[in-house]
Amino acid sequence: MVYGDHKNLVYEFQARVKAQNSAPAAVEKVHEQNKALKEEIRALKADLATEREKSKVLTKIAVELSLELDQARQELGSASAVPS
Numbered sequence: 001m002v003y004g005d006h007k008n009l010v011y012e013f014q015a016r017v018k019a020q021n022s023a024p025a026a027v028e029k030v031h032e033q034n035k036a037l038k039e040e041i042r043a044l045k046a047d048l049a050t051e052r053e054k055s056k057v058l059t060k061i062a063v064e065l066s067l068e069l070d071q072a073r074q075e076l077g078s079a080s081a082v083p084s
Contacts, residue, residue, distance in 0.1 A: 023031070
């Protein structure tokens with residue numbers, strides 16, 4: 001009764017109230033992108049951890065092989081220094 005002459009304002013108000021309970025499409029899109037990027041970051045962190053472990057193992061192997069090469073060179077040098 002009070003708003004009988006201004007029903008368009010009532011409908012506009014009701015539409016605004018209804019819109020407040022839902023997020024705009026742009027916000028939803030950003031939210032989905034954020035979610036996808038967080039998942040990608042999680043996967044990349046797991047890959048990085050795996051690669052770091054591989055790097056540690058390869059570094060240990062390289063050091064071990066370097067020590068063995070030095071030892072072999074020393075043995076070869078001392079064997080050739082012995083007079084025949």
